[in-house]
Amino acid sequence: MSALRELAPSAGICLDFDGSLAEIVARPELAHPVEGAREVLAALVQRYRVVAVVTGRRSEEIAGMLAAPGVRLLGVYGLEDVDHERVSGTLLERACAAATVVPVAWVEDKGATVAVHFRQAPDPVAARDALLRSLAPLAAAEGLELVEGKMVVELMPTDRPRKGGAILRLAEELGLRGVLFAGDDVADLEAFDALGWLEADGVVVLRVAVQGSETPSELVDAADVVVDGPAGLVELLRALA
Incomplete structure (x- = not known):
């Protein structure tokens, strides 16, 4: 962490939102940043080359929730920056x-992707299995990929870089010499992979897993640092500010 802090003028702090800066809640619209998150982001913006939230949500949605001036928002896994084609009404x-x-499942149109949420299902395991079986033919017919998250299955383009690609583009654009990424879900593994490629090029990196009851073990195993929930991430960020 000290190496990243020393590189602050040429380093980036990249963060997931749900499960990382905000607790997981029953419905996405009920989420809000945990106590201290806005304040520490404001402090980081003053010190680091870039502070970014890389999220599965649309950027305008996060902007309203986060209200953090100076924080760069990369929405829909970074696809908003590279894919301006909306999903069709037929899809x-x-x-x-x-x-x-x-x-009880409900469908969310994210513009570049379609998410099917099932957190309210009384039997989440059975709901997941049923949705995967039902959505698989549609994904195959449309040339899309089914990507799982926490109580959600998402139809996504197969040929677009996601969170990892967003971080690589950001690092190249700004010439970053240090990058931290913190996340809590399967989609964040791609960001960890991207940090591995940057590390091979001499960039100082820090992979942070934000551990909760639904955090996948493979993300925890791949992390350099594991923190206890969003509150733990805020504490780590305070040490970097």
Whole structure:
């Protein structure tokens, strides 16, 4: 951490939102940054070359929740920057039809992707299995990939770089010599992989797993540092500010 702090004028702090800066909640619109998150982000913006939130949400959604001036927002896994083609109405309709196998599931149009949420399902394991079976033919027909997250299955383009690509583009654009990424879910493994490639090029990196009850073990195993939930991440960021 000290090496990253010394490189602050040419280093980037890249963070996931849900499960990292905010607790996981029943519905996405109920999320909010944990206590101290906005304040520490404001302090980091003053010290580091860039502070970015790389999230599966749309950037305008995060902007309203976070209200953190100076923080760069990379929405929909970074796809907003590279893919301006929205999902078709037909795909959205077919996803909604496929999701009816789980009565409480609901579909979110993210623009470049379609997410099917099932957190309210009484049996999440059965709901996941049913949705994967129902959505698989649609994904195959449309040339899309099914990507799992915490109580969500998402239809995503197969040929677009996601969180890892967003971090690599940011590092190249700004000539970053140090990069931290903190996340809590499967999608964040791609960001960890990107840090590995940067590290091979001599960039100082720090992979932070934000551990919660649903954090995948492979993310924890790949991390340099593990913190206890969003509150633990805020404490780590305070040490870097």
